Amino acid sequence: xxxxxxxxxxxxxxxxxxxxxxxxxxxxxxxxxxxxxxxxxxxxxxxxxxxxxxxxxxxxxxxxxxxxxxxxxxxxxxxxxxxxxxxxxxxxxxxxxxxxxxxxxxxxxxxxxxxxxxxxxxxxxxxxxxxxxxxxxxxxxxxxxxxxxxxxxxxxxxxxxxxxxxxxxxxxxxxxxxxxxxxxxxxxxxxxxxxxxxxxxxxxxxxxxxxxxxxxxxxxxxxxxxxxxxxxxxxxxxxxxxxxxxxxxxxxxxxxxxxxxxxxxxxxxxxxxxxxxxxxxxxxxxxxxxxxxxxxxxxxxxxxxxxxxxxxxxxx
Amino acid sequence: xxxxxxxxxxxxxxxxxxxxxxxxxxxxxxxxxxxxxxxxxxxxxxxxxxxxxxxxxxxxxxxxxxxxxxxxxxxxxxxxxxxxxxxxxxxxxxxxxxxxxxxxxxxxxxxxxxxxxxxxxxxxxxxxxxxxxxxxxxxxxxxxxxxxxxxxxxxxxxxxxxxxxxxxxxxxxxxxxxxxxxxxxxxxxxxxxxxxxxxxxxxxxxxxxxxxxxxxxxxxxxxxxxxxxxxxxxxxxxxxxxxxxxxxxxxxxxxxxxxxxxxxxxxxxxxxxxxxxxxxxxxxxxxxxxxxxxxxxxxxxxxxxxxxxxxxxxxx
Numbered sequence: 001x002x003x004x005x006x007x008x009x010x011x012x013x014x015x016x017x018x019x020x021x022x023x024x025x026x027x028x029x030x031x032x033x034x035x036x037x038x039x040x041x042x043x044x045x046x047x048x049x050x051x052x053x054x055x056x057x058x059x060x061x062x063x064x065x066x067x068x069x070x071x072x073x074x075x076x077x078x079x080x081x082x083x084x085x086x087x088x089x090x091x092x093x094x095x096x097x098x099x100x101x102x103x104x105x106x107x108x109x110x111x112x113x114x115x116x117x118x119x120x121x122x123x124x125x126x127x128x129x130x131x132x133x134x135x136x137x138x139x140x141x142x143x144x145x146x147x148x149x150x151x152x153x154x155x156x157x158x159x160x161x162x163x164x165x166x167x168x169x170x171x172x173x174x175x176x177x178x179x180x181x182x183x184x185x186x187x188x189x190x191x192x193x194x195x196x197x198x199x200x201x202x203x204x205x206x207x208x209x210x211x212x213x214x215x216x217x218x219x220x221x222x223x224x225x226x227x228x229x230x231x232x233x234x235x236x237x238x239x240x241x242x243x244x245x246x247x248x249x250x251x252x253x254x255x256x257x258x259x260x261x262x263x264x265x266x267x268x269x270x271x272x273x274x275x276x277x278x279x280x281x282x283x284x285x286x287x288x289x290x291x292x293x294x295x296x297x298x299x300x301x302x303x304x305x306x307x308x309x310x311x312x313x314x315x316x
Numbered sequence: 317x318x319x320x321x322x323x324x325x326x327x328x329x330x331x332x333x334x335x336x337x338x339x340x341x342x343x344x345x346x347x348x349x350x351x352x353x354x355x356x357x358x359x360x361x362x363x364x365x366x367x368x369x370x371x372x373x374x375x376x377x378x379x380x381x382x383x384x385x386x387x388x389x390x391x392x393x394x395x396x397x398x399x400x401x402x403x404x405x406x407x408x409x410x411x412x413x414x415x416x417x418x419x420x421x422x423x424x425x426x427x428x429x430x431x432x433x434x435x436x437x438x439x440x441x442x443x444x445x446x447x448x449x450x451x452x453x454x455x456x457x458x459x460x461x462x463x464x465x466x467x468x469x470x471x472x473x474x475x476x477x478x479x480x481x482x483x484x485x486x487x488x489x490x491x492x493x494x495x496x497x498x499x500x501x502x503x504x505x506x507x508x509x510x511x512x513x514x515x516x517x518x519x520x521x522x523x524x525x526x527x528x529x530x531x532x533x534x535x536x537x538x539x540x541x542x543x544x545x546x547x548x549x550x551x552x553x554x555x556x557x558x559x560x561x562x563x564x565x566x567x568x569x570x571x572x573x574x575x576x577x578x579x580x581x582x583x584x585x586x587x588x589x590x591x592x593x594x595x596x597x598x599x600x601x602x603x604x605x606x607x608x609x610x611x612x613x614x615x616x617x618x619x620x621x622x623x624x625x626x627x628x629x630x631x632x
Contacts, residue, residue, distance in 0.1 A: 023354055027537070028458050029391040029522055030358035032451055038339055039355075041432065042346035043446065045402045047439030075345040086361045086402070086444040116357065123363030124440035128402040130359065135348055142344050206345055221343070 002092055005120040012101040013085065017114035022082065024116075031116035033082055038135040040078035044068040048125035053168060058096035060185045061127060062103030067189045069131035070111065071206040071259040074194030077141035078133030080111045085118035086128040100127075111191055139198055141263075146203035146222030150264040152288040153273065155190050157236040158211055159248055162255020176238040183236075187259040188281070196276045197263055204263035210254035212307060215262055216296055222264075227297045228288030253298070253307050264290055318408055321436040328417040329401065333430035337397065340432075347432035349398055354451040356394035360384040364441035369484060374412035376501045377443060378419030383505045384524070385447035386427065387575040390510030391522040393457035394449030396427045401434035402444040416443075427507055455514055457579075462519035462538030466580040468604040469589070471506050473552040474527055475564055478571020492554040499552075503575040504597070512592045513579055520579035526570035528623060531578055532612055538580075543613045544604030569614070569623050580606055 002008045014026050024032040033039075046065050048054045066083070073080050085104075089097075108115065113131070164184030167177055190206075197204060203222055205214045211233070219226050230249055239248045263284075265273060270286075277284045297304050318324045330342050340348040349355075362381050364370045382399070389396050401420075405413075424431065429447070480500030483493055506522075513520060519538055521530045527549070535542050546565055555564045579600075581589060586602075593600045613620050 024456060024458060028460075029388040029520075030356040030394065030449070032354050032356050032392070032456050034354045036352070038348050038350045040346040040348050041398075041400060041448075043400050043402050043433065043435050043444075045404055045435045045437045045444070047404055047437050050437065050439045072345040076348070078346065084357060084359050084446065086359050086446075088361055088363055088442055117359065119359050119361045119444070121361045121363050121366065123366045123442060126404055126439060126442050128359075128361070128435070128444050130400065130402075130446050132357075133346070140340060140348050142340060144344075204345075 002094060008092060008097060008120060012097050013115055013118065015105065015115060019081070019114045022114055022116055026115065026117055031084065033116065033132070035134060037137055038140065040073055040076045040133045040135050041130065042069055042072035043128060043130040044072065045126060045128040058099030059103035062100035063107055063186050065127050065129050066104050066107045067187045067259060068208070069129045070107070070189035070191050071208065073131055073133040074190045075141070075204045075206040075261055076133065076135065077139070077194050077198045077204070078135050079195055080113050080131060080133045080191060082116045082132040083108065083113050084116060084130045087118065088121045088123040088126040090123070090125055136198055141197060141201055141204045142221070143203055143205050143218050144221035146218050146224050146264040146290050147266070148224055148290055148292045150202050150266050150290045151270065151286050152215065152226060152228060152262065152264050152290065153284040154207070154211065154234065154260055154262050154287055155193055155284055156258065156260040156282045157234045157239070158207065158258050158260060159239055159251030159255050160236050161187060161257040162251045163239055163243065165257070176241050179236070179238040180242070184257065187257070189259055190261045190282065193261055193277070193280050193282065196280060200269045200272055200276065201263040201265050204261055207258045207260045207262050208256060210256040211262060212253050212296060218262065218264060219290070219296060222290065224290040225293035225295050225297070226288055226290050227299060230298060230300045232285060232287045234285045318410060324408060324413060324436060328413050329431055329434065331421065331431060335397070335430045338430055338432055342431065342433055347400065349432065349448070351450060353453055354456065356389055356392045356449045356451050357446065358385055358388035359444060359446040360388065361442060361444040374415030375419035378416035379423055379502050381443050381445050382420050382423045383503045383575060385445045386423070386505035386507055387522040387524065389447055389449040390506045391457070391520045391577055392449065392451065393455070393510050393514045393520070394451050395511055396429050396447060396449045396507060398432045398448040399424065399429050400432060400446045403434065404437045404439040404442040406439070406441055452514055457513060457517055457520045458537070459519055459521050459534050460537035462534050462540050462580040462606050463582065464540055464606055464608045466518050466582050466606045467586065467602050468531065468542060468544060468578065468580050468606065469600040470523070470527065470550065470576055470578050470603055471509055471600055472574065472576040472598045473550045473555070474523065474574050474576060475567030475571050476552050476555055477503060477573040478567045479555055479559065492557050495552070495554040496558070500573065503573070505575055506577045506598065509577055509593070509596050509598065512596060516585045516588055516592065517579040517581050520577055523574045523576045523578050524572060526572040527578060528569050528612060534578065534580060535612055538606065540606040541609035541611050541613070542604055542606050543615060546614060546616045548601060548603045550601045
């Protein structure tokens with residue numbers, strides 16, 4: 001049994017790495033890394049009872065924590081590489097830790113992410129990961145590169161995660177409900193998709209607060225407005241089978257935590273994007289266009305309307 | 317008034333930076349930095365009610381959080397450069413945030429540290445900083461470089477912080493008590509001292525869990541034992557004026573959170589070290605020697621003895 005923080009780190013978090021960029025890993029006052037290319041750095045915190053139900057298994061928390069950070073790097077077109085973990089635990093619960101560790105490392109190994117350091121403290125359950133990815137020498141994908149006339153794309157299907165969370169305690173194990181719950185519990189970060197967008201996308205963001213809120217960030221950063229067409233937004237058949245279309249659209253527009261990508265690209269890149277996504281896990285769906293107006297306009301069958309909710313804010 | 321997380325970030329955490337290594341700062345899915353030299357990365361979390369009394373001012377928390385991380389980089393001989401902040405707040409308390417921000421940035425500006433990103437979430441008060449520092453191309457100071465025969469040094473004075481914490485609610489405002497409390501509340505990280513040790517020290521660590529525990533880490537990592545002489549350990553006159561010498565030594569050996577440096581160096585570097593510390597805020601005190609035995613021996617007037625407590629463990 002792990003008795004203290006040093007044993008916990010050694011048992012659940014220290015894994016060997018063959019990454020030549022890791023000059024010093026876990027076990028000193030700091031890790032040391034080396035890269036000749038620019039490094040993208042992101043950090044995300046999950047709080048028990050806020051970002052996940054407090055009784056949920058460690059496995060899910062480990063997966064979601066890394067997935068959320070991977071999703072941020074994907075939106076930068078960065079290739080994930082290193083990670084640190086700052087974990088605050090109420091107690092040493094080995095079952096939970098063992099689950100967390102496997103949920104986390106299953107995903108980490110898939111993308112060759114090495115854990116290089118962290119901090120372990122006692123307190124209310126809160127987990128923070130910091131992820132480092134490598135960018136191309138002369139191309140960083142940001143939120144601010146969108147231009148009037150660029151087309152707006154999203155990956156995957158939207159709204160599933162928020163719908164899944166809304167039925168998380170539902171004991172019904174129909175395939176549709178399990179699918180939606182799983183989209184909340186085990187989101188798939190669009191890592192390869194983000195790297196594939198290099199040189200094609202003008203701007204990108206990951207959808208964590210809902211399409212309206214996140215596309216709004218691209219608009220603000222790029223100094224554009226946008227028009228999106230509701231009927232073009234990709235919805236899963238599972239979401240459509242369980243909810244009336246208006247409710248499904250509300251989940252898709254403002255539900256959040258989809259961890260899909262929203263990106264923009266000039267019309268000239270349309271066929272290159274189609275080609276690039278042929279070999280990937282998901283399609284890219286054209287849902288609208290950046291324009292010179294202020295703000296974001298949603299259209300249903302060509303007619304503008306006012307969406308019910310605009311997205312997730314932590315303190316309102 | 318700041319209404320949501322975006323306004324909080326913009327009001328209290330977004331500051332301009334002129335650092336040419338910051339290609340992208342706060343406001344995108346990730347920050348992007350560039351460095352041709354190796355980067356040291358450390359992270360430290362402070363939890364309300366665990367690492368600081370829950371009613372304490374934001375100013376103190378902001379200072380301590382950055383100081384703890386700066387201290388880790390100092391022990392690597394790294395020059396601090398960038399920082400990210402993952403903050404979990406119960407509510408938007410503008411007085412607390414304003415204090416946190418000034419405590420944090422006063423120290424950040426002193427060492428030219430730029431805040432490049434972070435995450436803001438709702439939940440029990442927990443603050444995590446991740447600090448990045450630049451190492452020399454071909455020299456990284458670690459815990460593992462100590463050799464049998466190397467001498468052991470500590471900076472500053474030990475035990476003040478633990479003593480200060482033990483009287484934190486004491487209303488007596490004598491100079492001595494205020495000094496000790498301040499050593500806990502506003503520790504001074506030994507940043508310049510760490511950089512000065514480049515090329516001289518064989519191993520280093522910052523004293524966060526108490527001298528015995530932290531010197532023990534150097535011994536384990538370096539495959540050595542150590543002997544330290546109690547009467548050589550630097551104690552402040554304030555600590556000695558308030559506590560009997562045995563109690564003062566217990567604070568010094570196992571009290572923790574001093575954020576002083578403990579380092580080793582071959583005897584041939586003795587005069588160079590003395591010279592280097594002439595222009596710095598603190599002296600380096602020779603307190604013992606690495607030897608070929610296993611474990612750590614404390615001597616009082618040359619006679620070995622067993623210390624009462626060995627240091628701070630988070631979960632025992």
